[in-house]
Amino acid sequence: MGFRLLFFVVFLMVLELYAFQAVKTIVKDKWFLVGYSVLSLAILIYIVYGFFSFDRSVGQTKHTMFTMGLMLLVYVPKIVLAIVLLGEDIFRVGAGAVNYFVENDNESFFNSRRKFVSQIGLGLAAIPFLSLLYGVTIGKYNYKVIKQRIFFPDLPDAFDGFTITQISDVHSGSFDNPEKINYAIDLVNEQNSDLILFTGDIVNTHAKEMHPWIETFNRIKKPEYGKFSVLGNHDYGEYVSWPSEAEKSQNFKEIKELYGQIGFSLLLNEHTFIEKENDRIAIVGVENWGHNFKKAGDLNKASQALDEKEFKILMSHDPSHWDYEVKNHEKNFNLTLSGHTHGMQFGIEIPGYFKWSLAQYVYAQWAGLYEHLGRYVYVNRGFGFHAYPGRVGIMPEITVIELKKGDKVA
Template sequence: MIRLLFFVAFVLLIEVYAFQAFRTLSKIKWVQYSYIILSVLILGYIIYSFTQFDRKIGQTPSTLLTFGLVLLIYIPKIILTLVMFGEDFYRIISGTISHFLGNTDRSSFLPERRKFVSQIAIGVAAVPFLSLLYGMTKGKYNFKVIKQTLFFSDLPDSFDGTTITHISDIHSGSFDDPAKIQYAVDLINEQNSDMVLFTGDIVNTHASEMHPWVDTFKKIHNPKFGKYSVLGNHDYGEYIDWPTQKEKVDNFEAIKDLHRQIDFKLLMNENVKLKSGTDEIAVVGVENWGKSFKKAGDLVKASTGLNQNDFKILMSHDPSHWEYEVKNNEQNFHLTLSGHTHGLQFGIEIPGFIKWSPVQYVYKQWAGLYENLGRYVYVNRGFGFHAYPGRVGIWPEITVIELKKAEKVA
């Protein structure tokens, strides 16, 4: 009950202040009433949608839309509230000073609201509104190909120049535009890499989410060294309440089989050796291991038959695995490929100048390339989207990594 009262008070505060800004700009009554009616209808829809959420089903297109509306409407209104509240603070201070100085020219203790402040508030609030709206309509499919070249002195000669296309976090249950997904698959194929590696979260929860997209993802070309994948935290079906344990197990088995259906070799704490001439490297795949999520990954089991000197590419969905278990591991994993964070699907990236997202306060490695003592982790920003049905500043990513032989330092 206390939480409900707090929520109601919070929403009322935001709505009242947002209306104050709007009313300062427009004195036309029908415009004001239209704003109030629209705000009530949107709030009513949001509340209704949340009451219909079913823990046995999980995320649906309706919940995606609802969460998007919450961010789209209330982040700008919170900004309006902060600016208008700041003006009220100024008005109270100004009124108090005038009162004690004996200024009686005003009919009210508080000075009137200033129109230019409301204009500034609405102008500032328009930035996140338009950004979030773009993210929901265009940004979520604004695929970017990001290329990296990495140098290793112990890379076998025959693999010098080998290219890897890395994708992660498909989240097929969120898709709503077949043409855009086909475009992204075409982009993957255009890279013409030597192998394609997918680091987990093929669905949000249910295997059936991928069924409409199997034929599309099956079109990803099978390159020279093959296509390999691992599981992500969402692939275990642990974020809903299943009617029976059997249904959960059956869904998990069906999710694993999805990888076969799109012609990817799913690595479950195991490795494969890729041969080129007399040289070979290993692709190692672990189940999900996360600091705050399921810990099914087993590096020891996955490294069976390998030694410290083997050149190894590790696929591990959650980058916290690299931070806590991989980067100093005696097995010497040269390159780890991860995803999971999505870059929170929100942030600011200007290459060479700034890379920021709130997710960086949770994950040390959250987007792009990181290095420790010559060992690397690359965190893909994700192919799909989840929860918020859009992306702002952190675009969906297809990564292309080229492995190059570095000269040994004498």
């Protein structure tokens, strides 16, 4: 811990040094520079204290989220600025070496910083600063309804045109704006889907996080074919230290009960059938199974007595489950619905043209629709937010999927 703290502080101080040099190159007023230095030092102390006073028995709080947001807001732009000035330093060293050893100019080895380079650096740094500021003020509640039509040759005839609304990763402990959450619930209801599925992470850690929001989420209308859910990795209380196993188990019991308290039937490694006219499809729900997270999901148990010809929709919180177990499973799961990644809450999306996030370097399937040999997984970008209290480029999502009979993908 001591070495990590030292490295962390030294890294931030280097960023502060470069940022100060850029500001000093442009602004000459002494008192402005003093004020800038005092403010920067105060923010640095606050962030360092916040991170290294983290209480693992409590877990994430509004304060820790604010600290993370402040750190990103302040230091991501300064990283950009430092990279620009580091490039200038490399050039200055090279030019100084030429002057000293080739030109025999012994008077000035290291030329002063150029004002226009600092201006360019500050201009570039303003891009992530404004983006992150937008993310924590507006982006985190900028809900998007994303509609996806998927074609299946083996879809039972009665389910042609059947609609499903999916939500995922609520993380209710992060919410701070009831008006925005009510607006999102209204959006869910406006879709008038035949079925609503919730793919896990109702809280960050503790069941009590959801208590202020139970009435709000009970406003989600139950459609004709019901509301079903599964657990996510955060629902197991794995990321804090507990006084006893009994308290951890009690919290887990209460979290499972939360889903019922908002009207969702929780599927724990089991399946149920939805019948329409003379046809039916299976809704399969597994507990969390993640390649790098808790592996409580049991796909074989959940699909016991189902055969490969029955049309199946699987709810599995972590999309790595699809990649490692589901897509090649002999039972043939036609459609898997996942969440978990949040699209890292930061990225760039131009619908239909371009999609990028750091999440793609961790997960092969991280946002949207993916296909393998006629089997599909849809990864919801998440309803809430976690750790970083904002969203940039990757907006909170309410998904509406329409099942269609046929061979075409649209």
